[in-house]
Amino acid sequence: MTVRGERYGVLVVVLPSDLATPAATEELADIAETLGHALRVADRHTDLYRRTRRANALSVPAEMQWGVLPGQACTGPEFDLHAYWEPSYTSGGHLLDWCATEDGLTLVVANGTGPDAPSALVSSLALNAIRNARRAGLDLVGQATLTDQALYGQHRGERSLSALLLSFAGATGEVLVVDAGSPTVWRGRGAAVERIDLERQLPLGMFEDTVYVTQRLHVLPGDRLVFVACDRGEAPPDGGDTDLDRSVRRAIEGARRTDCADAPRAVVRALREEAPGGLPDDVLVLCLDWHGREPAGPRADADGDRGGLSGPSAV
Numbered sequence: 001m002t003v004r005g006e007r008y009g010v011l012v013v014v015l016p017s018d019l020a021t022p023a024a025t026e027e028l029a030d031i032a033e034t035l036g037h038a039l040r041v042a043d044r045h046t047d048l049y050r051r052t053r054r055a056n057a058l059s060v061p062a063e064m065q066w067g068v069l070p071g072q073a074c075t076g077p078e079f080d081l082h083a084y085w086e087p088s089y090t091s092g093g094h095l096l097d098w099c100a101t102e103d104g105l106t107l108v109v110a111n112g113t114g115p116d117a118p119s120a121l122v123s124s125l126a127l128n129a130i131r132n133a134r135r136a137g138l139d140l141v142g143q144a145t146l147t148d149q150a151l152y153g154q155h156r157g158e159r160s161l162s163a164l165l166l167s168f169a170g171a172t173g174e175v176l177v178v179d180a181g182s183p184t185v186w187r188g189r190g191a192a193v194e195r196i197d198l199e200r201q202l203p204l205g206m207f208e209d210t211v212y213v214t215q216r217l218h219v220l221p222g223d224r225l226v227f228v229a230c231d232r233g234e235a236p237p238d239g240g241d242t243d244l245d246r247s248v249r250r251a252i253e254g255a256r257r258t259d260c261a262d263a264p265r266a267v268v269r270a271l272r273e274e275a276p277g278g279l280p281d282d283v284l285v286l287c288l289d290w291h292g293r294e295p296a297g298p299r300a301d302a303d304g305d306r307g308g309l310s311g312p313s314a315v
Contacts, residue, residue, distance in 0.1 A: 001036035005075035005082065008036045059090040061120035068124050069096050073261065076100050078170040078291055084264035085284040093119035094229055094284040095127050095163065099134060104170040106134060109183050109227045110163035112282045122159050125150060126204060140165045140178045144204065144212040151205025160203040164227065173219045173292055178212050180204050183229035186252050189220065193253050195245065221292035226252050226267065229284040247274050263287040
């Protein structure tokens with residue numbers, strides 16, 4: 001049972017062999033989708049289904065996190081987006097949000113500052129500030145600026161948030177990026193996996209009146225972007241390779257043929273097994289498969305932009 005890619009459970013129906021036809025299977029799939037939507041609506045009015053899905057009790061910070069995040073998945077004509085984080089029951093700091101429209105996708109990923117309640121409060125304040133700015137029609141720079149001011153006004157620089165804000169144009173694959181000390185971003189294109197080196201700016205809320213600028217990149221149909229958010233998941237300032245970088249690359253390469261819905265969990269498991277020194281207790285992996293629109297526009301071939309990064313430009 002799914003709602004736009006978000007998995008809510010499994011509907012099991014036992015049919016006699018003479019009734020187990022392709023038409024019956026298709027009808028049951030429609031029923032499962034309808035039931036998924038009904039469960040999502042019911043979540044607003046009862047705790048019954050959430051209590052049923054939970055294997056253990058959540059910590060208070062984790063409850064705060066699950067209460068404000070949009071979910072773990074979203075699918076659309078141009079993309080598939082799936083996320084996975086550990087620990088699920090005691091986390092509380094990582095931030096994830098998106099907004100899908102007919103024009104494209106806006107995405108936010110941020111590192112957590114720990115599993116405690118203060119970290120969850122920082123993430124909650126940041127997330128609501130970003131949503132407030134986005135719903136007011138502000139662009140990525142405006143969203144980053146308003147969030148930066150909200151965090152600094154509350155914590156005076158004592159608590160900040162490393163975040164990545166992206167806006168994908170559905171028709172062209174053009175991506176605008178504001179990198180505020182972001183999580184690591186990796187791109188899988190064909191058989192190649194590489195880290196996208198963005199020009200990192202100051203984290204949100206670190207200083208007063210920080211000025212943010214956008215960068216541009218391009219995604220092509222078939223590209224996979226993988227975001228790794230953890231305390232040790234940051235790229236070094238000089239852009240050099242590290243042992244952790246190599247572990248992340250191998251984990252993403254190993255999950256290259258894995259379906260987008262299962263890739264984040266596969267990457268986290270691989271990193272748990274082979275990351276040097278182990279990963280921090282809190283880790284978030286998000287996988288975005290870009291399909292684009294058909295027929296593909298000629299722009300990517302015409303202007304020679306094959307996914308490279310152009311320098312920062314003020315908006």
